[in-house]
Amino acid sequence: MKDTPSYEAVTPGQRLGYAQEYIAGNGTYERDGLLYASVVGIRHITTPENKDQLPIISVSKEKEQSAVPDVGNLITGKIIRVNPHQATVAIMVVGNVPCKEDFTGAIRTQDVRAAEKDKVKIYNSFRPGDIIKAEVISLGDSRSYFLSTAKNELGVIFATSVAGATMIPISWQEMQCPKTKTIEYRKCAKPV
Template sequence: MIDLGHPEPVVPGQRLGYAEDYSAGTGTYERDGLLYSSVVGLRHVLQAAEGQLPLLTVTREKEQSAVPEVGSVITGKVIRVSPMQAVVAIMVVGEVPCKEDFVGSIRVQDVRAAEKDKVKIYNSFRPGDIVQAEVISLGDARSYVLSTAKNELGVIFATSVAGATMIPVSWQEMQCPKTKAIEYRKCAKPF
């Protein structure tokens, strides 16, 4: 169906038109020969088949806010590092952006699968890095528990000291294209 005209915002109870001119669609109702909005949203007039009245609908804005759950892969920004963990602001869950602020932490034992005792957080993540991680626990009220132990998880974007976007050269090193300096990171293996 083709949308005729421009969508306009409406509120419940707002008069939309005459029942003799339009068919009532989703988000609308008819009373005494008039059509009204039953929800907050946008008024659309859709072209109907030959010989039928145009369809009048009201659609809500899609409120699709992502919420992290165990097993989901998140993309986030490292906001703080300490010797025991990296704190991450979760921005995207799967493919859906977060509308609310969620925080997760990658503990030193969850950085990689092997040689967990040799992991140093500062050699894996730096503030400002963009990481992909898996939610392994809902944690406490303050943060989710995240892991980068799988090969495809880790730093996906980092900026060097010189301000250039770094290029991964191994699973634990990234190189600055300007200065050729090597910095340590827990790199995500590209898909």
């Protein structure tokens, strides 16, 4: 089968052709001998290898849906701001699907780790620019999702030191700069 790109944008209900000339494919339907688009998208005509078969007409959606965070999803994000009460995260990936839209999340002090929640200092757990793995625990408020790094496998997965080198985790709460050997505090993700 050969796909002939026609790049014609169509809308639901738009007439595409006659049922005796084409086979209705994905995104189309037949009514009274006519074929119509059932979704917004681009019209495609696929020509079969066998000359006895009719070409297939289909409509594919213009763009796939963006990933949207939901409770229980694991996300990968970048710390964009920290204050004494929470770290603000730009959510970049949900599961394994990149986000096309901008979503923000917040990691509150009580959601950083499972034990000794009252002793958590956000600045000793995250710094702006850190890449983290976290879990969505609540849809939060109108501004951001609430995230948690309380599980061992969640936390900072990539950080750069003041010297600009990629830091190496040396414990669950410390990372070391390979250049200067300086140790900085982070809530490190345990490698899986």
